[in-house]
Amino acid sequence: xAGVTQTPRYLIKTRGxxxxxxxxxxxxxxxxxxxxxxxxxxxxxxxxxxxxTQRNKGNFPGRFSGRQFSNSRSEMNVSTLELGDSxxxxxxxxxxxxxxxxxxxxxxxxxxxx
Amino acid sequence: GENVEQHPSTLSVQEGDSAVIxxxxxxxxxxxxxxxxxxxxxxxQLIIDIRSNVGEKKDQRIAVTLNKTxxxxxxxxxxxxxxxxxxxxxxxxxxxxxxxYFGTGTSLTVIP
Numbered sequence: 001x002a003g004v005t006q007t008p009r010y011l012i013k014t015r016g017x018x019x020x021x022x023x024x025x026x027x028x029x030x031x032x033x034x035x036x037x038x039x040x041x042x043x044x045x046x047x048x049x050x051x052x053t054q055r056n057k058g059n060f061p062g063r064f065s066g067r068q069f070s071n072s073r074s075e076m077n078v079s080t081l082e083l084g085d086s087x088x089x090x091x092x093x094x095x096x097x098x099x100x101x102x103x104x105x106x107x108x109x110x111x112x113x114x
Numbered sequence: 115g116e117n118v119e120q121h122p123s124t125l126s127v128q129e130g131d132s133a134v135i136x137x138x139x140x141x142x143x144x145x146x147x148x149x150x151x152x153x154x155x156x157x158x159q160l161i162i163d164i165r166s167n168v169g170e171k172k173d174q175r176i177a178v179t180l181n182k183t184x185x186x187x188x189x190x191x192x193x194x195x196x197x198x199x200x201x202x203x204x205x206x207x208x209x210x211x212x213x214x215y216f217g218t219g220t221s222l223t224v225i226p
Contacts, residue, residue: 004157031212043158043203043216056213090157092212100146100207103214105157 002027004093004106012112018079021109025072025093031055032074033103034066037088046089049074078111086113116141118206120217127194128225135220137204138186144206147187148214149178152201161202162189194224 005024013019025032033056034046045058049068066076078085088110092103117140127133139147145166150158164171164178164187171178175194180187191198201221205214 033212033214035214035216042218043214045213045215048211048213050211056211058213092214094212099209099211101212102148102160102163103212104160105150107155107157 004091004104006089006091006106006109008109009107010110010112012114013081015081015083015113017081018077019081019111020075020077021089021091021111023074023076023091023093023106025074025091026095026104029093029095029104030072031094031103032068032072033092033094034074034076035090035092036060037090037108038086043090046076081113083113086111116144116206116208116215118204118215118217120204120220122220123218124221124223126223126225129194129196131194133189133191133194133198133222133224135189135202135204135222136186137188137206137217138184139206139215140185141206141208142182142185143208144215145209146207147178147180148205148207149189150203150205152203152219158203191222194222196224196226198222199224 031050033048048056068074088108090108091106094103120137148163152158177190201219204217
């Protein structure tokens, strides 16, 4: 069974630009969550999508948005990039009907804003 | 919201010794507690988890204990090996979805 796939693995963007990251969950999983990981703040929850609907949202500004498609693949978008958005963005895939259950992470997308 | 604290931030042990990492959480409604291992350049890997209706769970050299009354849970690794060296994260989750609150991580070094 294939794991969680995130693309691209690395990105370099200029301040003010926007970026879109992609996540393909484990086959059959309907929940996709996104996290930002930085040395200073650790792992912080961005949002969770389940069956194309945002089910939970963390405390990030509106510049961070996401969506989920009917095949459960998810994208997150960051507009008007700031230097502080440089981070490892991780996607986690969960399956089943239980509200909180095992989550499997992808390798992440390393975003550098210059 | 939920707040998870994790200690210690760094831990060095000799190969073969045991390692213990401790976490506390603040919201008594949290009912799912996973542990993740993250190696350099990789995403977190789920190594063991426990639900609030269970006090202890073991998987080979790894065990997790949960004290709901005190709101703390711990990871125990026995007979440590150099390949156990990594950063370990604890997390807590409420029964509202797959939103995890993570601890700040423990960098474990196993000295051969």
